[in-house]
Structure formats: structure tokens, C-alpha cells
Amino acid sequence: xxxxxxxxLVNRRRFLSAASLAGAGIAMTRGASATDTTKxxxxxxEVQDWQRYLGDGVDKRPYGSPSKFEKNVIxxxxxxxxxxxxxxxxxxxxxxxxxxxxxxxxxxERHHGGVAExxxxxxRLMINGLVEKPLVFTMDDIKRMPRTNRIYFLECAANSGxxxxxxxxxxxxxxxxxxHNVMYTGVPLKVVLDEAGLxxxxxxxxxxxxxxxxxxxxxxxxxxxxxxxxxxxxNGEALRPEQGYPLRAVIPGWEGNLWVKWxxxxxxxxxxxxxxxxxxxxxxxxxxxxxxxxxxxxDAKSVVTSPSPQAPLKYKGRNVLSGFAxxxxxxxxxxxxxxxxxxxxxxxxxxxxxxxxxLTRFYVDFDWNGEExxxxxxxxxxxxxxxxxxxELRKVRGVNSIYHNxxxxxxxxxxxxxxxxxxxx
Amino acid sequence: xxxxxxxxxxxxxxxxxxxxSGAWSAERPRVGAAPAEPAAKMGLGREALxxxxxxxxxxxxxxxxxxxxxxxxxxxxxxxFQERCASCHGEFGQGAGRWPVLAGGQGTLRADRPxxxxxSFWPDLSTVYDYIRRAMPYGNAxxxxxxxxxxxxxxxxxxxxxxxxxxxxxNDKNFASIKLPNAExxxxxxxxxxxxxxxxxxxxxxxxxxxxxxxGKAISVDVTxxxxxxxxxx
Numbered sequence: 001x002x003x004x005x006x007x008x009l010v011n012r013r014r015f016l017s018a019a020s021l022a023g024a025g026i027a028m029t030r031g032a033s034a035t036d037t038t039k040x041x042x043x044x045x046e047v048q049d050w051q052r053y054l055g056d057g058v059d060k061r062p063y064g065s066p067s068k069f070e071k072n073v074i075x076x077x078x079x080x081x082x083x084x085x086x087x088x089x090x091x092x093x094x095x096x097x098x099x100x101x102x103x104x105x106x107x108x109e110r111h112h113g114g115v116a117e118x119x120x121x122x123x124r125l126m127i128n129g130l131v132e133k134p135l136v137f138t139m140d141d142i143k144r145m146p147r148t149n150r151i152y153f154l155e156c157a158a159n160s161g162x163x164x165x166x167x168x169x170x171x172x173x174x175x176x177x178x179x180h181n182v183m184y185t186g187v188p189l190k191v192v193l194d195e196a197g198l199x200x201x202x203x204x205x206x207x208x209x210x211x212x213x214x215x216x217x218x219x220x221x222x223x224x225x226x227x228x229x230x231x232x233x234x235n236g237e238a239l240r241p242e243q244g245y246p247l248r249a250v251i252p253g254w255e256g257n258l259w260v261k262w263x264x265x266x267x268x269x270x271x272x273x274x275x276x277x278x279x280x281x282x283x284x285x286x287x288x289x290x291x292x293x294x295x296x297x298x299d300a301k302s303v304v305t306s307p308s309p310q311a312p313l314k315y316k317g318r319n320v321l322s323g324f325a326x327x328x329x330x331x332x333x334x335x336x337x338x339x340x341x342x343x344x345x346x347x348x349x350x351x352x353x354x355x356x357x358x359l360t361r362f363y364v365d366f367d368w369n370g371e372e373x374x375x376x377x378x379x380x381x382x383x384x385x386x387x388x389x390x391x392e393l394r395k396v397r398g399v400n401s402i403y404h405n406x407x408x409x410x411x412x413x414x415x416x417x418x419x420x421x422x423x424x425x
Numbered sequence: 426x427x428x429x430x431x432x433x434x435x436x437x438x439x440x441x442x443x444x445x446s447g448a449w450s451a452e453r454p455r456v457g458a459a460p461a462e463p464a465a466k467m468g469l470g471r472e473a474l475x476x477x478x479x480x481x482x483x484x485x486x487x488x489x490x491x492x493x494x495x496x497x498x499x500x501x502x503x504x505x506f507q508e509r510c511a512s513c514h515g516e517f518g519q520g521a522g523r524w525p526v527l528a529g530g531q532g533t534l535r536a537d538r539p540x541x542x543x544x545s546f547w548p549d550l551s552t553v554y555d556y557i558r559r560a561m562p563y564g565n566a567x568x569x570x571x572x573x574x575x576x577x578x579x580x581x582x583x584x585x586x587x588x589x590x591x592x593x594x595x596n597d598k599n600f601a602s603i604k605l606p607n608a609e610x611x612x613x614x615x616x617x618x619x620x621x622x623x624x625x626x627x628x629x630x631x632x633x634x635x636x637x638x639x640x641g642k643a644i645s646v647d648v649t650x651x652x653x654x655x656x657x658x659x
Contacts, residue, residue, distance in 0.1 A: 078650055083513075083523035087563075113560065126473050126481055134473035141469045170643040174650070195467055206484060212566050214559035216484060265481050274487050274549045276556040280541065283611060289534040291546075295614045299623075309643075336628070341637030345630045374637055378628065386625045396620055400539050412639060425640035 072096075075108060078174055081162075086114035087213075089156070091177030094303070094324065095311040100151070100352050100359045102180035104235050109242045110156055110178070113212030116262045120246040123210065125192075125230070129268035132197030139246050142232065145187040150229065150252070151358045153326045155179040155298050157255035157282055160405040163390070167410075167421040172308040175409060175421060179326070181359035184250050186231030189224045192266070202268045206275070207249050210264030217258050218272035219251065223296075227252045230263065253328030253357040254296040255403070257282050287398025298328030300387050301406035302335055302362070302379035313368055313417035321348075321364040327381035332360040334380040339366075341374030341410060341424050342389065348377070373413035374424065390423070483558050487549040489601030496596035497576025499583040503591070505573055506580050509562050518542070518584045528584035531606065544585025548608040550600065553578050575600075 066073060077090040092108040109115075120139040128134040156178035162168045169175050198221070205224045209215035219228070229250040232239060239245040244261025251258045257277055272278065272294075284292040302325035307313045325332045331354050336345040348362040362377070379387040390407030412422040485491040507516065515521050518528030530540025539546075543553055558574045560566050569577070579595035582588040582603065588595075595603075643649060 076650060078648075080523075080648065083525075084563075113563075113566065126477065127470075128473055128478050128482055134478060135470040136473045136477065137470040144469055145467060166641040166646075167643040168646050168648060170649040191467075195470060208481075208484070212560070212564070214566065216555075216559070267482060267484065269486075271486065271488075273484055273555070274552055275484075276552050276560075279549060279552050279611070280543075280547045285534060285539060285541070285546075287535065290610045290612060292614055292616075293611045295616065297614075297616075299616070336630070341634075343632060343634055343637065345628070345633065380628065384624045384626060386623055386628045388623050392623075400534075412642075421643035422639045423641035424637040 070096075073106070075106060075177075076173060078162075078169065087112055089158075089178060091173045092180050093173050093310075094177050094179070094305045095172050095308050097305070098322070098361070100181055100324075100355075100361050101235065102182055102359075104182070104237070104240050104243070107154075107180035107182060107234075107240070107243060108156070108178050110256065111211070111213075111242070112215055115242045116209075116211035117241055118210065118246060118262060123246050123262075124264060125247060126265040127192060127196040127268070128265070129206075130199040130202045130270065131193075131268050132199065135196045137192070139232065142187055142192075142230065142247065145191050147185055147187050148229065149183060149185050150227075150250070151181065151183045151353070151355050152250060152252045153179055153181045153298075153357060153359045154250075154256045154259055155301075155326070155328075157257055157295070157298070157403040160301075160407070160409075161402045163407070163409075163421075164394070164399040164401060164405055167423045170421045171310040172303050172305050172409070173310060176303040176305075178256070179324075179359070181324075181326075182234045183236065184229055184231040185233035185236075186229035186250060189228040189230055189249075189266075190226075192230060193224065193268070196268075198268060201270045203270045204268075204272050206265075206267040206269060206273050207258070207260040207263060208265040208267070209244075209260045210262040215260055215277065216273065216275045217260060217277055218269075218275065219258060221268070223251065223254070251296075253298060253330075255282065255298055258296065282403060284397065284401040284403050286401065295404055298326070299404060299406040300327035300329065300332070300379040300381040300385045301325070302332075302377040302387055303409050304337070304375050304377045304411060307373075307375060307413050307417070307419045308411050309419045309421055312419055313413060315417075316368055316370045319366055319368050321366055321375065323348075323362055323377050324359045325362060325377070325379035326357070326359045327379065327383075327385065328357060329385060330382035331356055331358075332379055333382050333384075335360070335362040336378040336380070337362070337364050338376045338378070339373045342376050342408065345378065370415055372415055373411075374422075375411045375413060375419070376408050378408055483555070485551045485555040485558075487551045487601070489551065489597070492551075492554070492597040492600055493571040494597050495571040495575050496594050497572050497574070497579055498594045499576075499579045499588060499591040501573075502576035502578070502580025502583070505569075505576055509569075510577070513563060518581065527581060531586075534607070534610070542585065543581055544587060544606065546607050547605055548611050550578065550582070550603050550605055553581060554600070 073093055073096040075090040077088060082088040089110040090108055092102060092106055123139050125137045159178035160175055163175055202221050205219045205221055207217050207219060231248055231250045232246055234243060239248060247263045248261045249259050249263050284295050302323055304323040306322050313319055325335045335348040337348045338345045348364050350360060350362050352361045354360050387406060387408055393407045410422050410424050411419045413419045513521055513524040514527050520526035526542050528542050528544055530542040530545035533540045533545060554574055557577055575595050579593060
């Protein structure tokens with residue numbers, strides 16, 4: 001382990017010097033802040049209001065909220081994407097986040113019939129179909145069952161779906177923001193299925209939501225018995241209404257559409273139901289006109305969140321390049337970063353927990369000399385899957401898949417530090 | 426059976442299950458063991474009553490399982506559709522604004538801009554019935570009767586030229602015999618074989634490609650919302 005990180009460090013040094021070589025001749029400016037460093041800083045020499053007067057008392061914000069200086073850190077939608085706000089999506093501001101946990105209020109939303117507001121005392125979960133005894137549970141029943149805590153990413157299969165034909169949306173919030181990473185508390189689905197007793201011919205489960213869309217999806221019973229959770233909490237508190245309060249399915253590593261919110265019923269059957277969401281949607285139309293179905297697993301993917309169009313480089317000299325990587329097949333083993341559009345690659349530094357089917361944080365600490373950069377990242381997971389380029393993906397799938405676009409993203413960083421979403425040829 | 430014997434039996438059953446689902450168990454998280462398997466039923470929850478199951482279990486499968494007894498004609502469906510559905514889906518299912526197009530598009534799946542409708546894309550008719558009955562009309566879900574849902578599905582078959590006769594009656598007896606044109610075009614996920622080359626032991630690190638050129642820019646498409654603005658927050 002230690003040898004590996006040393007090797008990474010050596011490689012990184014080599015890489016950084018290569019990057020600076022590319023820009024030889026351009027004068028490096030240090031710090032480059034606009035302040036005049038010869039005069040004392042009044043923020044230090046003069047007493048500021050917040051240093052003299054008392055601030056708010058303890059109960060001003062009984063449920064805390066972010067600083068007013070963070071008011072731009074919000075989910076945003078792309079209004080032209082969908083017909084109505086109740087059947088729409090908004091996007092996680094990935095460029096504003098760090099670490100691996102997504103704050104509950106910033107987790108992207110995707111609804112098919114708006115946000116159901118359900119009194120937990122009025123919520124019921126039914127298990128029926130091929131079981132020994134069909135059962136009805138209250139939320140109180142569910143909270144008396146053995147529970148577990150797990151951190152998992154949830155990615156919408158349509159994340160990056162607007163980018164199949166070329167660069168379209170200018171910001172990682174919009175190109176990659178249909179992903180979030182949360183610690184769930186919930187009951188293993190197996191516990192609930194055991195309580196009802198699966199019949200021997202049980203092969204598929206149908207999960208159904210209690211919202212106005214009655215969202216339903218089929219799930220192989222093997223997955224249901226392995227790592228699926230019925231979650232009632234996220235990041236230590238009750239689920240947010242927009243994330244399925246009071247109960248949602250957690251289907252680790254598999255497309256977000258399966259993670260049925262406001263979960264009210266699980267039916268056990270011997271074949272898939274072929275619901276709207278698994279036939280007319282969430283199937284991948286290929287160039288030859290055929291369609292791949294049951295593409296549950298999210299392939300390994302990564303994105304650089306800074307620099308990115310919403311997070312320009314402000315200074316020459318020292319900078320932090322950062323991003324997320326994730327895989328529905330396991331853990332992230334390695335992330336490579338290129339600053340020259342994929343010609344040369346360097347292994348990034350992974351920091352923080354590396355968990356199964358979770359976002360993983362990577363960094364490259366680098367000196368920027370003001371040269372144009374073409375920033376890319378490439379995830380490699382524990383099964384050896386290497387995130388493909390967009391063109392490699394298009395070659396095998398065409399451009400009409402909509403779903404499962406995990407191609408390598410390119411940000412063009414201009415000499416003034418601004419970045420934009422580009423397509424390379 | 427003593428409680429120890431029960432524990433042992435449960436252990437064996439779990440072992441068998443894990444063995445059978447080998448493909449999944451390989452993916453199980455290694456960090457932190459799953460909670461201990463319960464040795465017996467927890468005794469939580471209560472038996473679901475037949476009336477309760479009937480109220481929620483409205484799903485329909487391609488083989489017709491779950492279809493309620495009922496019937497409706499193309500003609501009846503046309504009338505209902507114009508009244509309850511056309512404001513979003515258009516008089517002929519052509520879609521209004523960004524609302525879903527329901528008819529047409531046959532032969533476009535390999536085209537530059539495929540038109541994925543019930544007639545051109547959907548594999549199973551049961552999906553139409555299941556979806557209408559659980560979620561339509563949008564904003565007033567579960568307000569249609571079983572017969573009205575049959576009539577609407579019949580009309581949608583007519584709009585898609587799958588049924589020509591406007592006196593055609595769709596019912597629980599003839600439903601499963603009707604096949605949609607694109608049914609055979611779907612196949613199970615095969616990425617782990619068809620995209621095997623993405624499992625690459627030795628990805629290139631140096632001089633991996635020609636000097637890249639920018640061939641497209643998101644800003645030229647100009648469809649990105651202003652990243653600085655957003656919904657009003659107080």
C-alpha cells in the first residue's frame with residue numbers, strides 16, 4: 001500500500017513537470033490575488049462588525065441552514081427538458097461539494113408525479129404475490145426490524161443523457177448532477193421477504209411507489225436478497241420528502257429509477273412485469289434499432305468538478321483539481337487524470353473512504369501556469385472496468401441510447417481560467 | 426425443534442441461498458457484515474386482507490395476468506381520449522408541447538431522431554393498460570374505470586394502426602393475443618460480453634492519442650440555464 005502511494009507520488013511529480021514543460025515560456029504568477037500586498041489589510045487592522053457585536057442566539061435557526069454567503073449552492077433544473085415541474089428533474093451542484101457525502105437538501109430530485117407528502121402514521125408497506133403470507137407493515141413495524149447503515153451512490157440512468165450527440169450543457173451540475181451519495185439507514189429487504197416467506201418459484205419482485213405516479217419497477221429476487229435496503233433515514237435523519245419520505249428502496253449500484261420512493265408495495269412474482277419505466281423508458285436503443293433492457297448496473301464513471309464551467313480557475317500557481325468517481329460494480333480502484341485531452345494520463349490521489357458502490361473523491365494538487373488545459377478523468381473499478389471515452393461508447397451504442405452515458409468528460413480550461421464543456425475529435 | 430437446531434437450520438438455508446445467488450453475493454459489500462440472520466419470524470406486520478390486496482394490486486403482465494374483467498371499444502376510447510387525454514397527448518396522440526407522443530413513429534428507430542411511441546417502440550400492450558390505470562390521467566390518477574382503461578387502450582391501438590376497425594372491442598379475453606410490432610427488438614443486458622473491451626488491464630498512460638482538437642462546444646448550443654441564477658431562495 002505504502003509502495004503504491006509512493007509510486008503514485010513519483011508519477012504525479014513527473015506528470016506535473018510535464019504539464020509545466022508544456023507551458024514553458026509563460027511567466028508564472030504567484031498568489032495573483034488582486035490585493036495590494038504592500039499595504040496592511042483593513043480586514044485585519046480594523047475591527048469588523050462581527051468581531052464587535054453579538055451574533056444571533058441559539059434558537060434563531062432551530063433547524064440549521066447554510067450561511068447566506070452560500071445561497072448559490074442549490075439544485076437547479078433545465079426547464080426545457082420536461083413537460084412539467086411535477087414530472088421533472090433537477091441537478092446536484094457537484095462543483096460546490098467536497099468529501100463524498102451529499103447534503104440531503106442538495107440531492108437531485110426526480111419525480112414522476114410530484115413530491116408526495118405522506119404522514120408516516122398513514123403509510124403502509126404491503127408484501128404480496130408469491131409469498132407464504134401476504135403482509136402489511138406500518139412504519140412503526142419497520143422501525144422494530146434489524147437495521148443497517150450503508151453509504152451508496154444513486155445515479156439516474158439518464159445522467160449525462162443529454163451529451164450523447166455532443167457537448168450540450170455547460171456545467172458539471174447539468175452534465176453529471178443526477179447523482180448523489182448518502183448514508184442510508186434501513187432494513188435489509190431480505191428481512192421483510194423472510195417475514196412473508198418467499199415461495200420457491202419467486203424470481204422477480206415488483207416495487208411500487210405510493211405517489212400519484214404509482215411508480216413500479218421489476219427487480220430480480222437475487223438482488224433483493226443481497227444488498228437492497230428499505231431505507232427510512234438518510235444522513236442520520238428521516239428521508240426528505242423529495243427522496244421518498246417515509247420509505248424508499250435502496251438498490252446499490254443499480255440505476256436510480258429502481259430506487260422506488262414512497263415505497264408502498266412489493267409484489268413477488270415469477271417473471272418481470274414489463275412496466276412503463278422498464279420498457280418505454282430505461283431501455284437503451286442501439287444504432288441497429290434493437291434495444292437493450294434490464295441494464296440495471298451503472299458502469300464506472302467519473303467527472304472533474306473543479307475546474308469545470310461553474311468552477312473556473314482563479315489563480316495561477318497552486319490549485320486543487322478535484323472530482324468524483326463511482327462504479328455500480330464495486331469500489332473505485334484508481335482514477336487517472338489528463339490535462340491534455342487524453343494524450344497523457346496521471347493517477348490522481350484518492351482521499352477519504354473508498355466504499356463499495358459509493359462516490360469516491362479524488363484530487364490532483366497542481367501548479368497552473370496559465371496554459372490552456374483539456375481536463376479529463378478516467379475511473380477504473382475493482383472489476384478492472386475502465387471508463388471509456390465518449391467516442392468508444394458511441395461506437396458500440398450509437399447516440400440514441402439516452403441512458404447509461406458514462407463516457408469521459410472534457411473541460412476546456414482557457415488561459416483566463418474559464419472552463420467550458422467541449423467535445424474532442 | 427430446539428432454538429439451537431432452528432438457528433442451525435436457518436444458517437443452512439442462508440448458506441444455500443447465498444450459494445444459489447453466487448453472482449450477487451460476489452458483489453456484496455465487504456466492509457461491515459450484514460446483521461445477524463433472524464432465527465425465526467419477527468412477528469411483525471399483519472396479514473394483508475383480500476380487499477386490501479385487490480385495492481393496490483392492479484398491475485398487469487404481458488401474459489394478461491392481473492387484467493380485470495372488462496371491455497371497451499375503439500369508438501368509446503376515442504370519445505374518452507378527446508375528453509380526458511388530448512389536452513396533453515394531442516387529438517391523434519401526436520403530443521402537445523413536450524408531453525409524450527403516443528402514436529406514429531413506426532420505422533424511425535434507426536433514424537437520426539427516433540420517435541419512440543406505443544406503436545413504434547413499446548414491446549408490450551399490458552404496459553399501456555397498467556400505466557393508464559395506475560397513473561393517468563396525469564394529476565387525476567386512478568379516476569378511470571377498468572372498462573374506460575380498456576376503451577383507451579383500444580383507441581391507442583387504433584391510433585397506431587394496429588387495430589383498424591373502430592368497432593373493435595378490447596377485453597380481458599382477447600387482450601393477451603395482441604402483440605406490438607417492436608416486441609422482438611428487446612434483448613437482455615449483455616454489456617459484460619458485448620463491451621468486454623472496456624475491461625482493460627492496462628489502460629494507456631503516455632502518448633495515447635493524436636493532438637486533440639475541439640470539435641464541439643456546449644456554448645454554441647446555448648441551452649444551459651444561467652448557473653448563477655436559480656429558484657428564489659429565502
